[in-house]
Amino acid sequence: MKEGPDIAQIGALIGDPARANMLTALMGGRALTATELAGAAGITLQTASSHLSKLEAGGLLAQRKQGRHRYFALMDDEVGLLLEGLMGFAANRGFLRARPGPKDPALRKARVCYNHLAGDFGVRMLDRMVLDGHVAIEGDDAALTKSGEERMRQLGIDMDALHSQRRPVCRTCLDWSERRSHLAGSLGEALLSRFIDEGWARRSGESRAIHFTPTGERAFCDLFPVPDRE
Amino acid sequence: MKEGPDIAQIGALIGDPARANMLTALMGGRALTATELAGAAGITLQTASSHLSKLEAGGLLAQRKQGRHRYFALMDDEVGLLLEGLMGFAANRGFLRARPGPKDPALRKARVCYNHLAGDFGVRMLDRMVLDGHVAIEGDDAALTKSGEERMRQLGIDMDALHSQRRPVCRTCLDWSERRSHLAGSLGEALLSRFIDEGWARRSGESRAIHFTPTGERAFCDLFPVPDRE
DNA sequence: TTCATACTTCGATGATAATCGAAGCATTCG
DNA sequence: CGAATGCTTCGATTATCATCGAAGTATGAA
DSSP states (O other), X not given: OOOEEOHHHHHHHHTSHHHHHXXXXXXXXXXXXXXXXXXXXXXXXXXXXXXXXXXXXXXXXXXXXXXXXXXXXXXXXXXXXXXXXXXXXXHHTTOEEOOSSOOOHHHHHSEEETTEEESHHHHHHHHHHHHTTXXXXXXXXXXXXXXXXXXXXXXXXXXXXXHHSSSOSOEEEEETTTTEEEEEHHHHHHHHHHHHHTTSEEEOTTSSBEEEOHHHHHHHHHHSOOOOOO | OOOEEOHHHHHHHHTSHHHHHHHHHHTTSSOEEHHXXXXXXXXXXXXXXXXXXXXXXXTSEEEEEETTEEEXXXXXXXXXXXXXXXXXXXXXXXXXXXXXXXXXXXXHHSEEETTEEESHHHHHHHHHHHHTTSEEEETTEEEEOHHHHHHHHHTTOOHHHHHHSSSOSOEEEEETTTTEEEEEHHHXXXXXXXXXXXXXXXXXXXXXXXXXXXHHHHHHHHHSOOOOXX
């Protein structure tokens, strides 16, 4: 046997379609019950129970009991990052599944990607910040500029709190539906929270879709207008 | 079926012990023959051939024929990054395999991690650059400072070439043997190349270990001295 | 207390994939 | 040209794992 990290175990955990579906469902950022995850994966409760045990034993999921309900969530941000990386890679390589029916426009428009905004709105937001010189991109890296720092404070983002965190303020994350990047990192999370706190947006039931109210959508589009075509 | 990136396919490719061993062997940064990879994975040539076909079809490996030899390498840097991420994650979660015999000190001291220096020397290099203010760490992000930029030019690193590349100049990469970070990114690759070009270091046969000559080791330690304990 | 619901465990079944011996093909060497 | 080497393909075997019906446990509601 060889020495070093055993990526086969992680790969095998993620490599089953049912488990992958459950992990993907949990990328919505919220805890889900065993029954909900069984539905998301299209398997029976018994099968789901078995899979969830494996994911928990493997350290990818954390369980929390509440009465007779068992809630599962991704263990931590590192698991979210790992899955983001795999999703981005899969999207880049063409490993994409398509639903036979009409594609879900709500998910394309705005959705949660673990803890930040993805979809058309997420991509638009990053594009505009780059265009305005608020975010500087170097390769896949992203850094908030000085003017970006001020802009975020104006929007009510607690930049001191973000800087005191261990994880990066800005990260890019490949958006599989738009095939371009949106903003991740602690700033990405903070902005999504802000939109929800402002009442501009809310989660859509159990879906990962984010629903913007008409007022909220206007406010968002005013903040992050689509660049002119010319 | 659901829409979106299919991480199960990628996970399944990596999730077989034999395939994972071959991918890990290729993280040494050089192309290997099918026979070498069979040996690295501890399986027969027939089994290896089958697995290599799958990895190639899945876009993780690229094949190059030379006479009757078939050379395989990781498809591109993105695959290297993905595997690095998985290795770092696995190491963090305790998914580590240990060889029953004595651990290989040469691999711990200095080795290749896809295209940059890992091991004690790799970690020491990053530590010293941070201590001297040449690299700034924020979370898992790393950025070269102004003084670091000048220092690297003094060492003969073509910083303009690095900046013109699409990928980040600096990245941290978790070192599973030292359990701390070493320097990855285009600068990490450039520095390793420099050490080899200077004759300070060379690859050790088929192993991933990097062998420093006595002269090279002194030069390296002069450049990146271990911080005093006080 | 009984009934309903959420979930786990057991055991059987079936599908999938890894494995390797044998045979074959392609390339190189003597 | 024949032998050797690197590698692929074929087919049989075996192991592994996902699946679900049935039964059981824990919790909450009536």
